[in-house]
Amino acid sequence: MQLSFQQHEEKLAKELSVMYFFTGTEEFLVEESISSVLKRAKKDGFSELERFEITQQESWAEVLLALDSHSLFSEKKILIAQLSRNVFGKNVLNELLKWVETNDESTILILRGANWDYRLRRAEWYKFMVKYATVVVSESLSIQMAMKWITRMASEASIRLSRDTCEELAILTEGNLAAARQEIERLALSFMSENKTIEIDDMNRMNWSLCGAFDAINEATRGNTQRLMNQLEALKRGGIQPLMLVGAVASHLRQVHRMCRGETISTSYRREQDMNQLADRLGQRNVEDLLIECTHIDGEEKGLIRGDAWDAIESILLKIAGSQGAPLVENSVSNLRIDYSS
Incomplete structure (x- = not known):
């Protein structure tokens, strides 16, 4: 049939x-x-x-x-x-x-x-x-049907889009849901800590340098070390703040941690496959250690912990990609614990 x-x-x-x-x-x-x-x-x-x-x-x-x-x-x-x-x-x-x-x-x-x-x-x-x-x-969807899918995908990503924003995304992506999902994932990284409905102006004001961060995380997840390093160099030249990048990395690692615990996450099929492979490659304990290292970077930026934030981020991403990075922080903070479910 x-x-x-x-x-x-x-x-x-x-x-x-x-x-x-x-x-x-x-x-x-x-x-x-x-x-x-x-x-x-x-x-x-x-x-x-x-x-x-x-x-x-x-x-x-x-x-x-x-x-x-x-x-x-x-x-x-x-x-x-x-x-x-x-x-x-x-x-x-x-x-x-x-x-x-x-x-x-x-x-x-x-x-x-x-x-x-x-x-x-x-x-x-x-x-x-x-x-x-x-x-x-x-087959291809109408703009109206694409808007319904975009609303659904946004809900699964735990963000709220206004009707105008949904329509704008549907038009910008010409009803291409794969492209729309990618934009929603980027919006989720930008507005993950804000409990608000995202309007068109919010989307237009979004720091699009985070798109490069998203690409760097994807390359690390797939184990593409050279592409990852190229992306990081571009991000540094673009002036992105380390804390913005580490927030995106931590959000990504939390999703991987959920997969390690057997939970189902909502994302594209390709990205789900990549993240499954990363979860298998790292294991739950190593993901937890990387999340702890992410919390240290805020201390490095504020001068509370000795170290360079960019070096720390690079080390975390290299470990995600499967390469060994340098130690990030002093041993005195290695016993920190965080809530992985938040």
Whole structure:
């Protein structure tokens, strides 16, 4: 069957399918659709995830083998195949049909289609998918629908936007929800400590140098040390204050700490994957230590603790990226404790 994003959400609330095909022109909604299936499947006991990339006909061999193989680590597993080209030979479709007809519901196959074109609906492989899989096509949204999504994303980020601000964001991003989410995450970093409704003037007055801070944190999270150092140099030249940057870093680490404790956070699929990898790489104790180090930087700026704030921030971000930084502060403050939940 073929569903819209909204119809998919309604069906998913009732049941999972064994095979999905996701495509469309709105990348954000495509990723949201996949993410929602993964979250629902996790609740239903699907604990193993394998990823594949389909670049040519021969790439299917590995996927088909995985479909016929039982997991060594879990009774239920999910396979995600990213198609850089929509290549479905007759043999592949026959094998998929055999698998669907004999599936014991212990495996879910998620296919992420290549570039979407409405003319693909005439293709035999697409008709096959509509018949045997749940096909979800996410297409561009109107400004009004984009505003509803922006309001929802802002609420999930714990900030409030006025209606005019929502409309302005929808227009500026041309209804591109992935771009809108990125802007909302930046707004959340800027206004995280203010209990207010963000108006257009607030957004326009926002210190956009924080955008560079956001990029630096992302590079650190992904372990891109050289790009991180380039971003930090640019931030220094731009005159950003260390405390503004450390506030953004601490906010990011608090989210990672929540993930370490098994909590679910609201963010983009790509960023969630990056943060999950960071949580696994650092572990809860190291994240807590880094949060404590963030609290020291305020003391360094005020001269209460010996050290340089920029060096301290650089050291924290390098540790996030997987590199060893210099000690930040004197041992006399190493026993400080903070409330991670605030």
